Amino acid sequence: MNVSRPIPEAEFCEAARVATRAEAEEVSAFLLQPGLFGTPLTPGELEEFKTHPVATLGCADDAYWFVRDETRAVCAVIGVRMNAERTGIFEVSALALHFACRRRGLGRRLLELALRFVAESGGRGLLFETSSDPSYAPMHRLLAKRGFAQVGRFPDFYYPGEDTLWYYRAIKR
Numbered sequence: 001m002n003v004s005r006p007i008p009e010a011e012f013c014e015a016a017r018v019a020t021r022a023e024a025e026e027v028s029a030f031l032l033q034p035g036l037f038g039t040p041l042t043p044g045e046l047e048e049f050k051t052h053p054v055a056t057l058g059c060a061d062d063a064y065w066f067v068r069d070e071t072r073a074v075c076a077v078i079g080v081r082m083n084a085e086r087t088g089i090f091e092v093s094a095l096a097l098h099f100a101c102r103r104r105g106l107g108r109r110l111l112e113l114a115l116r117f118v119a120e121s122g123g124r125g126l127l128f129e130t131s132s133d134p135s136y137a138p139m140h141r142l143l144a145k146r147g148f149a150q151v152g153r154f155p156d157f158y159y160p161g162e163d164t165l166w167y168y169r170a171i172k173r
Contacts, residue, residue, distance in 0.1 A: 015065040015078075015113055024053035027064050030074040036096050038135025042158055052079065052093060061086075061121060064094070065113055067106065075101045078110040080117055080126070088124040090114075095128075095139070102138070111146055118171055125170045132163035143167045 018024050030036070031049040041049070056062040061082035069075040079093035092114060097107055118126050128148060130139050140150075148167035157164035 015067050015076075015110060018053055018056065018064040018066060021054060021057065023066065024057060024064070026074050027053040027066050027077050027079075030066070030077055030098075031094055031096055036098070039131055039133045039158065039162060048093065052081070056081070061090075062093075063117060065110065067101075067110070069098070069101065076106050076110060078114050080114045082121075082123075083127070088122065090118045090121070090123045090126050092126065092128045107139075107142055108146065111142065115146075115169070115171070123171055125168055128167040128169075130165050130167065131158060132165050140165070140167075 016023075018027055028050055031053075032041075032046070052062075053064045056064055056079070062080065064077060064079040066074045067076040076097040078095045080090050081093050083089045083091055092111075095107065095110060095114075097110075115126055126148075128143055130136050130143070132153070144150075144167075146169065148169040150165055151168045152166035154164045154166075156162065
């Protein structure tokens with residue numbers, strides 16, 4: 001991907017749901033690339049990003065979507081899964097955009113896609129876990145603008161000094 005110039009919004013392809021092992025592996029490679037996230041990935045995140053996209057194949061309650069840039073490389077991903085308790089609350093397992101693709105509305109569109117998926121699946125709400133690190137401030141603003149409320153904070157969750165923040169949005173029927 002050419003990162004020296006911004007990518008016009010018109011060049012973005014529609015998001016596609018991961019449907020093949022090859023697509024799942026591309027999504028994993030994208031999520032695991034160094035520097036994609038503002039902070040280092042935890043051991044659990046590394047393991048999840050290696051295995052979860054493939055595990056969602058054929059699963060009704062878990063899914064990943066991806067967007068390709070003009071070179072056909074994956075440039076954005078969102079993953080959603082039903083919570084472990086299977087109570088109708090879904091969780092965002094990943095939302096990542098290549099830095100050249102940010103601030104163009106793509107994160108908003110992917111989040112709206114996830115909300116639509118949850119609603120169509122009969123879900124009651126969507127939980128989003130994110131870092132308190134200042135590099136995640138744009139994500140916090142996006143979530144607030146999309147109607148998510150911060151409902152919790154767990155100190156030192158990721159690493160000492162890096163809390164996790166929980167945002168939640170109920171699905172209106």
